[in-house]
Every structure is written in C-alpha cells, then in structure tokens.
Amino acid sequence: MPSQRILSGRGLVFLAVLVAAAVLVPVLSLAVPPASPFHLSAYAVTLVGKYLCYALLALALDLVWGYCGILSLGHGAFFALGGYAMGMYLMRQIGARGTYANPNLPDFMVFLNWHDLPVTWWGFSSFTYAMAMVLLVPGLLALVFGYFAFRSRVTGVYLSIITQALTYALLLAFFRNEMGFGGNNGLTDFKDILGFDIQSAGTRAALFSASCAALALGYVVAAAVTASKFGQVLVAIRDAESRTRFLGYRVETYKAAVFTLSAMMAGVAGALYVPQVGIINPGEFAPANSIEAVIWVAVGGRGTLVGAALGAVLVNWGKTFFTGVFPEYWLFLLGGLFVGVTLFLPQGILGLVDRLTAPRRPEPPAERPVAPDEQVLPAPVAE
Amino acid sequence: MTDPVLTSSLLYLDDVRVSFDGYKALRGLSLVLAPNEMRAIIGPNGAGKTTMMDVITGKTRPDTGTVFFGGSVDLTKRDEAEIANLGIGRKFQKPTVFENHSVDTNVLLALKAPRGAFDTLFGRAARDRRERIDGILRRIRLWDHRARRAGDLSHGQKQWLEIGMLLAQDPKLLLVDEPVAGMTDSETATTAELLREIARDHAVVVVEHDMAFVRDLGVKVTVLHEGAVLAEGPLDQVSADPRVVEVYLGR
C-alpha cells in the first residue's frame, strides 16, 4: 500500500535534536555559571531562537512550494501579521508603564492624540485572544487570497508576483500611522509576557524552548500532511495540475487549504519571533524578506521539510557571521547563493546528500521541467 | 427536453461553436454517443478534435451550443473537476502521469473515492481498495512495475498507466486522445486490445490518426473537418466518401 510512514529516520533525528535543544539550552543558559565554558549567553539563546522562528517560516514555505509548487513571495506577510498580533498583546501588557503612563492606550496612540483604543486592538489584552489572532489573521488572509487566486487559476510566476504585490501593499499600509499599528516605528519597548520580564534570561530560555516546540509541532503537522493522501494529491498537483483536475480533484480547494495551513504556521513563527527580537515594524513586510525565505528553502532542499529548516538556520547563521565580519560582502554572497543554488544545486543540500548516499534511488522531486515550446508565457507579439 | 435522441444518449453535442481570437476551432459540431458505445474520431490536424475534448471535459467553454451528458446534465456549466466526478475520464495526447509518484500511488489517486480535501487528509483507506488497484495493475500489465516511480516508465508504459488511471476512475465515458502515438507495433496491438476490453463496460471515444489502429478497433467512425462533422459510419463506408478522400488526399 502506498501510504507512507509519517516520520522518516531523518525526521526522527530532527525531532530528537529539537527536544534535546529545548531541554539543554535552558540548562546551559540558566544553571551553568557564566564563568563556565559551557555557559550560553542570553544573546546566543535569543539568536538561535530567532533562527528557529525562521526555520518554522521556511518549513511553512516548503509545504506550499516544495509539495504543491506554489512559490509564494509573500510569506513574510503572514510571518509579520503573526508578529503584529503578538506585538499587540505585548503592547497591551505594558499598561501604564509607557512614557506617557496612559493605562488605556499605547504610547504611539497618545502621541497621535488618539483618545480611544481602535476596534482592531480590542481583546488583545488577553493572551488567548492574541494567540487566536496569530493563527486566524494570517490564516484568513491566506484563505481569502488563496481562494480567489487559485479559483481563477493564477499559477506559476503570476501567483509569485501577486503574492509579492500583496506583501508590498501591506508594507505600505502598515507604514501609515492611521492604520493604528505604530506606523514607521512599529511596536516595541515590550515589558513582559504572561507576567514574566521579557528581558530576563529565564523568559528568553522559555521562549527558546517554545520555539523548539513550535518547530517540532510544525514539522510533525507538515510531515503528517505530506504523508497523507492529501499530501500525495498536493504533489500530483505540483507535477501535473490539469491531470489532477481531470481526475476530479478540486485543485483550488487543495491549494487554498495548504496555503492557509502554511500561512498559519508562518504566523506562529512570527509570533515567537517578536518577543525574542523585541520589536515588530513594517520592514518585516518588505518583499525582499519573503524572497530571502525562499532561498533558505532552496538551500536546504525543497520538498524535504527538514532541509527547509536546516537551510534557514544555515543561511541565517552565515548572515550573522558575514554581516559581522565582512558586512559589504554579505549581499554578494547572498546573491551568489541564489544563483549558485538554482544553477548547481536545484535539490538543495539534502537533495545532494540523498543523491550521494543512495545513488540508486529515484531522483528526488523536481519542479517539472517544461519544454520551451510548452511554456505558458511566450506568446506572440501583438499585431 | 423530450427529444428522444437526447434522453437516450450518453453524450450529446449540438451546434457547438468555439473561436479563439477570430480563429474558429469548432463550427457547429454535433455528435451523439450512445451508452457503452465505442467511437473513433479521425480528422486532419486542426479539425477540432482536441478542442472538442476540451469542451466535453470543461476545459474550454463553447461560445454557443449545447453539451449534455447522460441526457440531462449540462456540461457547459460545470468545471473540470465536476465533470470528472460525473464520470468522464480523459487521457491526454502526451502521456500525463504523476512522475514523482509510484505506479501504485498513481492508480490510488485515480481510484474512485471521495475527492474532497477533508476526505483525503483524514480519511481511512477502504478495505477493498488494494484488490481493485491490483486488479487494474494486472489489467494494464504494470503489476511488476507497481513500486517504480512513474517517471521512470517507458513511453508505452506511461500510456497504459494513464489508461489504468482512467479505469480506476471508473467513468461512464472515456475520452482517449491518440493513445498509440509514438508506440511500437506490439505496444499498439496491446493497447488496442486494452481499449476493446475497456469498451465492454464503458463508453469510449478514441481520437486517432493511425488508420490501421482504427481499423483494428472496428467501431463506428466520425470524421471531423474544420470544426464540424464531415462524415460518420463504418470505416469502409467513410473512407469511400469522396469528401473524406478529398480532405485527406487533396491537401
């Protein structure tokens, strides 16, 4: 029977590493004295925690791109929306401790001379409500956007371009003060989360462990989805969309469903990211961010899930390293990565590993090559 | 709608017209297919064969004309997935299978079963599924290849796999576009056998260029030309028709 096991050996190793990190890192950070060579600084914990959030974003992107062929250049928008939902909760937690000591309004609203809390902010004092929004806002946007786009059969690069336009439009919108999300400066100066000081080493370690847990959960969900018949249909859509349709599958429903699931995962990633970096601003909507996330997936190996997470951590570790040592060369390197991976390593690192370790195994999933004359786009110059 | 021709038909096309930017692909095509009938459609390039299939399967909406399935279902108002679920299967000219799935999975995905996203995400396998898949795999002579990646099959094997997927769909009507193009003679013979086998309990429309193959099938033939039916009948009668001769030889 073609039903697959949900967790491969590689997946189990990945989960084991995450569990170990979730336990060990807090211990090394909190219980080991600072003098010890095994001590982890709060900075290091937060840095790696940030990578894990990126890894979850990459996982979400891999689910749609690697398995369903939807290259979203707007996943940063879902990440940022989740981040804003968390940021709004954190802003409400500040209470009267802001510069203007207004118990009802965040500082920037006082600064704008606002008197009432906008409807969009209602309920964000509640952690439960905020967490629901972390899932619902990106999910709903993805559902509505996906429903219309996929129903109209917007595919391939067209879809990529309009997802990019989506995040660009949100970028412009969130820059506006009138939107009520802090405009240019975004949301920052957070004090505490669930009553714990957001700066303390303990909270940071807890956030780190939560990121590990979210990534692990995200992985299990993604693995279960891709191993199910639903996942097989996704791959079928990726490889031969119209064949799938002529078999009676509602391609748009499948695409919208996986797109929505993926957007919610990205929202969770953003929500965990914000308390760790301490700020969320419209810059997170920048189209460049979304495209950068795509290269993480490509580097690790698309359609592998574990590879996507691995790629996100590797590329971001490289970014931290290079922007520290040779800031002027990082963009050359990142640009080179885009070119090099697409030209020489289309299956990413894990694809390469697979090919080297199991040369007799069939080729890993590839984007279906299209003969030039079969391409969608070339059309005659109009007369 | 009490037209007896319509109500007793499986597929009913009347005066179907399709144009693309002024190019008239179909110009008043009319065609009636009885349940369980097998029909061969021939015609030169550009006669409208593929466009006709596109219209029946919902890929292309006709500008005017009626298309009914089973005597009552208006196909012009449905999309591909709905039409597929009504019981119309289609095989493309170029073999189209899910290259990255195993042969097994290809058939599984085609197997008649609930198609909703919720069903496939949470649904459990039906008990009789295995036997049905195995039966189909044997019938299309791919039992020994069931674990292989579909993309690694030969051209002919892919054609059979696609026919096998149509069988798994268990449609009332199969549309088969040039099933033997690019096949070896022995593969062609096997394919003809396969189609005749299928035709026992399914209606089949075969579009084909290969006259020997059409003769082999031994069924009623419809000749299309410039988007309309030129002639219809047994192959011998049709090929004696001077208009058909002119279309095929006079060009």
Add this chain to the structure above:
Amino acid sequence: MPRKRMPSTRIVAALLALLAGIGAGLGAARAAPVDDALAHFAADKFPETDVGIDALVASGAPTAPAVLGALSDGRLFFDPGSRKVYVVDAAGTLDDAATGAKAADVTQGGLKKVRLNNAIRSKIAAAVGGLDLVSPDRTKRLAAADTAFAAHDAKARGAVEAALAKEEDPAIKAMLVQARAAIVAASGTGPEAERLDAIATLKARGDGDALNLVDQAGAAPDASPAVKAAAASAAAAIRFTLAVWQALQNAWYGLSLGSVLLLAAIGLAITFGVMGIINMAHGEMVMIGAYTTYVVQQALASSALGGASLLVAVPAAFLVAGAVGIAIERLIIRHLYGRPLETLLATWGVSLILQQLVRTVFGADNRPVAAPAFMAGSFHVGGLEITAGRMWIVVFTVGVFAALQIVLRATPFGLRMRAVTQNRRMASAMGISTGRIDALAFGLGSGIAGIAGVALSQIDNVSPNLGQSYIIDSFMVVVFGGVGNLWGTLVAALSLGVADKFLEPFAGAVLAKIAILVFIVLFIQKRPRGLFALRGRAVEA
C-alpha cells in the same frame, strides 16, 4: 511665468529705480503741472500731500517716480520760504524735485521734511502702481495691470481707469478691464450695472482669484438680487472651469507618471512579456542606466560635449545595460529556460549582486545628476502647469516606444525574434539561431531598461536602490496589460498612472498606491492574462 508675488516694498523700490533712470534720461523738465503738484507737498498738511501725490501722477512728470520714492523714504524736503521741493539722494546731495537737476545753492539746513503717515504711505504704493500703468515699457504696464488686479485696491481705481483710457495694447487693455472689475467686485459698492459687468468680466477670466472676487461681489451687504444671482451663476461656472482644469492637470500628472511606469516596464514587456523570462534584476538594469548617465556626465563635464551629456548617455546606457543583460542571459538564464520559478530566484540573486557592486564602486549615497537647461522650469497652457522635465520624459517615452515598435516590426532582428517567440522549433528549423536571438532579445530588453534609467536619473535619486522601487510596479504594468502585448503595456502604464493621480487627491499618495495594487491583484483574478490577453490553445496552460 513666476506667479509668486514679491514683497511690495521691493517692487516699489525696483520700479522706482527704473523710473528714476528713465526720468533722468529724459532730462528736461516739463513746466507747470509738476510745479503745481509739488506745491501741495510744501503745504505741510496730510490732505495736501495726498492731493499732491495724485497731481504728481497725473502730471506724468519724468521725475515723479524719484519724488514719490523720496517721499516714501522720508527724503523729500521743502523750503518753507520758496515753497520749492527738493529730493535728497542717497549721497546726501539735493536735487530740484521738479527738474531733477542739482540744486547746488541750497543746503539741507533750511529745509523741512515732508511728513508721512500710514495713509500717505499706502497712497504712495498705489500711486507707484498707477505710474507703472502708464509706463512706456509694455512689460511693465502688463505687470502693473496684473498687480492692480491682484491687489484690487479701491484707491487704485482712478489710476486704472486713467490707464484704461490711454491704453491701446489689447492684452493690457483686457487686463486693465479685469483689474477694474476686481476693484468693483472687491469693494462691494457701486451701481448695479457696473457690478454685473464686473462679475461678467471675472467669470470670463475664470481662475481661482476671479472666483474669490465673484464670491465677494455676491456677498456684498447691499448686493441686489440680480447681482447675487449673477455672482452665484458666475461662481458655479468658474468652479466648473476650475474643476475641468484640475482634471486636466491630474490627467497630465497621470500621463507623466504613466510614461515613467511605461519607461520602466517597457524593457520588461520584452523580456517577460515576449520572451517569458522572469527577470527580477530588471530594476537593476534601470539603475545601471542611471549610473551610466552619471558617469557620462562626469566624464564630459569639462569637455565641449558637456551640455549634450544626456544625448551621449542614451546610447551609452543602452549599450552598458544591454551588455550586462546579454552576459546574464548567457551565463545564467540560458541554463534555466523552462524553469520560470528558478529563473526568478537566480535573477533576484543577480539583482542583489548588482546592487552591492554599484554600492561598492560608487558608494551608498545618491549621485547627483544635473538636469540640462531645456529640462528645467515650467510653463502654462491655459490652466495647466507643465514642468519641462516631465514633458520631455513623456516625449522621450513616446520616442522609445515608437523606436521599439519599429525594431520589432521592421527589422530582420525583430522578425526573427517574433518568429522565435511564436514557434521556437519552427524558427530553429528555418535556420534561425534561437540561442543568439534569445541573447539579443534579452539584451534589447535590458538596454531599453538602461535607457529608462537615463530618464529616471532626472526625476529620481540615483542610488543603488533605484531599481528596487520600480520592479514591482513594472511587473504589475506588464501583467495588467497582458503578457506579450506591447500596446497592452502602453495602455496599462498610462491608465494606472492616471488612475493613481486621480485617486491621490481623495486617498493620499500611499492609499492610492495600495488601492492600485489591490485593484491589479483583483483584476488578475478576473482576467489572469491581463487586459489584452491573447486567447487560444497556444496560451492555455
């Protein structure tokens, strides 16, 4: 024509200086009226001085401007005994006010200053205007008439009417009639017929100033029902005229924005629209063109060609950007044909590299690119204000578009290119080297982007990020217009530009942009292949 009003004292001073020069040139004095007028100044009473000013202006004496200037500066003196009037000039010497000649035999000690108050000061200002109204210099008369209209000071009415009686130039005459109408309307007094006449004149003028004046005439406390009705209908008519001009102005802004969009997108219409290559580094080709302009300008700055550096920059930018484009096609894109998503990623990488390269070579800050003289300034067409730079960009865009159409339709290369994009296999079978055509076509698209960079360097900051700001817009334009259709790109760019500018007054620049983006995203849902999509089996997936 600059509409900005100079501070009135400076105008007065400047005009006085000019008039003084003319007066001195004329030399010889005219006798009686001047002396009579000056006699009023010697009376040492404000009402007398007031009368004297009018008399002086009426006399048309060449020294009148100098005298009035001296009066307003407190440099006008009189001899209580002889009742003669003297002007003290800047050097402290005394001149006879009537003749302008040096009065060597008089000393300032025995003289008395002609006193001033605020009423006199404003009287002088009006009088100076009145003087200009009858100046022999046509430009000056026109300017004075314009000023009289803008000031619509009731005191100037006499001067305006006097000038009107003498004036023969029809343009100035019309202006004076308007000035008189303005004075009547603003004063809110006078017989009904006069007011109605004024309203009619102002209605014919039809600008924002006229609207204000008509409203004032209608709001006058003693305005008759007829005047009120006339004012209301005139105001409505003017408002309509103004709205039409405003709409035309918006249309022009939109056209101007649209031509910038078209310029940025037109290269993409070739590479993406016709060839199907997703080139995310397209914006960087535009940036390279802009930097080429900068380099050319720097290199030619000291040479004889300096003034024509833009003309040199156009072919240079085409060649540089085109060469870069061909290099990208040969090195990278060629290996990715048929894999559009991967092409997208690889070219994004190229764009990052090019940005950083330019940043490393030229620095991260903006490079100054000077505008040539013919692109500076602005002019009016009716109620439209048109800046020369924008106008030339529109003209340039039309030129580039036309040239591209000619290249695609009338040259062997264009023919081959269309053959390759329509049926690659057939073209190849006919002996066309498809690889070479691909490279050249990509080079053409990139080169046009480079040319766009030359124009954009005139209106945008030349920085490494220049291209980034155009890439999304460019894709939107091409997708909206319909892939593979240059005319569609044209219509899309212009209509998006105009729509943006018409939305801006209601929604603000940012919201207008968001609205346009949302509109296009929705539009693509409805018509995935754009405005002018080609239908047919060939373009269906």
